[in-house]
Amino acid sequence: AYGYDKRFGLVHVDYxxxxxxxxxxxxxxxxxxxxxxxxxxxRTAA
Incomplete structure (x- = not known):
């Protein structure tokens, strides 16, 4: 687990x-x- 070190994902959290x-x-x-x-x-859209 990275805890508070790594920042990834779709949402940023201000701790x-x-x-x-x-x-x-x-x-x-x-x-x-x-x-x-x-x-x-x-199928995917063209």
């Missing part, structure tokens, strides 16, 4: 205030999920 902020990677992931929402055929 002093416990405030969470979505990172750019989290925004991109949300966009990707929206683009593929409802698809059940296993």
């Amino acid at each position: 002093a205030t416990q405030r969470r902020t979505v990172k750019s990677s989290g925004l991109r992931y949300a966009e990707l999920v929206r683009e593929h929402a409802g698809r059940r055929d296993g």
Whole structure:
């Protein structure tokens, strides 16, 4: 376990205030999920 050393994930946490902020990677992931929402055929959008 990395504890407080490594920073990774989709959300940044300010340990002093416990405030969470979505990172750019989290925004991109949300966009990707929206683009593929409802698809059940296993194909990706062209």
